[in-house]
Amino acid sequence: MQIRLRQSLVKSLFIILTGLSLTSCETVQTTQSGVVSVDRKQMMAVSSQDIDAASSQTYAKLIAEERSKGTLNRDSSQVSRVRAIANRLIAQTPAFRPEARNWDWEVNVITSPEVNAWCMPGGKIAVYTGLIQSLQASDDELAAVIGHEMAHALREHARERASEQAVAGAGISILAAVTGVGDVAQKGMEYAYMGLLGLPNSRRHETEADRIGVELAARAGYDPRATITLWQKMGQVAGGEPIKFLSTHPSREDRMSDLTVYSQRVMPLYEQNRRK
Template sequence: MRLTKRFFALSSVATVSLVLMLAACETVQTTQSGLVGVDRQQRMAVSAQELDQAAGKQYATLIAEQKQKNALNRNAAQVTRVRSIANKLIAQTSVFRPDAPRWQWEVNVLTSPEVNAWCMPGGKIAVYTGLIEKLQVTDDELAAVIGHEISHALREHARERASEQIVAGSVISIGSALLGVGSLGQKGAEYTYMGLVGLPNSRSHETEADRIGVELAARAGYDPRAAITLWQKMGQVGGSAPPTFLSTHPSSADRSSDLTVYAQRVMPLYLQAKNR
């Protein structure tokens, strides 16, 4: 009972402190809303320049390692295909961020059975051959996944998550020391943070990337409805998913429903691009 009371006291201290510390962070609007209307303001405690530099160094190290393993850009046709699609999407990023087309973009294909793709802060992209080959993706589907990953970078989700973790970690450590609950109580507070803030925020990031991604694809001349079939394929490869409330991604049903609505919203952009 005493530990339970201390846990709830720690949770209260951490919650109040977290609100105060987040209020002191820089509030930014990383992107314009676009047709899909993503306009949530974000609080940042980490410098964008600092994170971009760190990401650039990490990317360079990874690319060098992949080259040494002979796993970098081995299939010329795949590389040409991925870069062509990515470049068309990058050309549309100015709708959300006027500065984005001037980023130091890099696009590489890594030979790996993993079904994966990502875009680091500042525009450092990697697409794995497992995604291309195991899913047998169409160009429209490949545009959906690359557009989704580019959208994470445009919205600076990595910077936002890093800011949240720095603030939350500091608050929980301070609260644990003040209340003397020890490592068990601190761990309980960390789980509370993840359940109330961390995971829901991660799911909101995925939804934002889905919505911006379909608009980028539509503007670049790729069918935005392909995002629905893409994530259906991804779900089949991924096996059984955890419950929505424990996952950093929306459920398959929630995601398909949301993508259906927003793909339809940007269809006029796709038709215009196809007729140009």
Template structure:
């Protein structure tokens, strides 16, 4: 007697599980579109409160560690410069989301050769001295970096990414169990997810942050065209030559074209702010 094929039943269970997980996601519009027109809706499974609390705790731990190592805010002039630029950008965040003015913003400079800066959910900012010194950034270029990182926080990209990964991980695990895929099959499914969904979504996050960042900079009175020279400098110090389709960031040429176009779009805001 031939064994009864159970794949349709298993597929139905996997589909129902997937639909349940997706239904648990909340569709949100985290920001207003601004002049640059960011209006993509996002699906969130993780609450903003959950991620903000986690980020605040992580930031507090990091700052305490940096203070103990005497690598926190060592250069008063650098700290004053970074905080001044940050405050001008933060003052413009209400264009994209009014509630951001009530965030508990923090801005600190960490002594490290790493060329890096970031803004955690809820407005926790860190700039590494390596970025300032190795790139010899102008105020306009530093505003481009900070505007980009602040935009990530405004759009809640970290929350969106964590939500996507939680759903994808659950679906892959359920599917692997029901279909008997084993560890190798589950790993292959995870790679497929990253190639088809994860990396493209990360690149879209970077593009959104680029576009919002130039608008924040322009409104704050910083030349948005500096974003182009900034990322060109970043490209020169980066050892990565990963192809676009394998990278979480757009290629240098794609990014330069997009930033040039959107910098021109927000130039009237910059000229108005300079009056």
């Protein structure tokens, strides 16, 4: 009986989520497909203006904090190197989004042992010195990670995730109210959503960013195969890997396999554009 009840609740949850998606979301094509054929249409319930406004506030606060600590763009040679790589990648973004060339791009280097990089919506990029130094990253490898992060912004993955969470949160609250379930059952429905929809979508985002990233790198004249050595180094630094089912990233084996296929697919672009 309890199993049937849980199955019924999960089924109802999906019905409500689907209904909300149809009534409150718009279907958008954020990017052109490129050689790597990333052509999935996305459902958006949050406006790009809202995401851009929130991102701008977060970015301004973060940059101000790093500047006050003296950790923003401390090493001019590192900054010049990272910006040169990023600018070559930015010049290739019209292959996926023609208007992205005119975004207000910014590129910063943050002094921190953290192995990290990110690109906020609208083109605000940061690379941490820990990524450069811990990985001893080559220019090709830096292009791989920066291109990957840029791809998240081009595909508006942050907006898509916010939309999913907004729709799911509304659906779960409505279902909990209608059925009169308690907090424990409501939390169970939230876990069901994350396990069946939330986390797999995050893995999908990572795969899309990987594929677009290798094409951006190839078009900019960087060896797309460097993305494989980059993630191998990332794995060595990270050590143990979380269980795939509960991870927001593809497994290392899946990622390496996919990157091998797609880096080879864009090799003609690299051969055409690489600097002699």
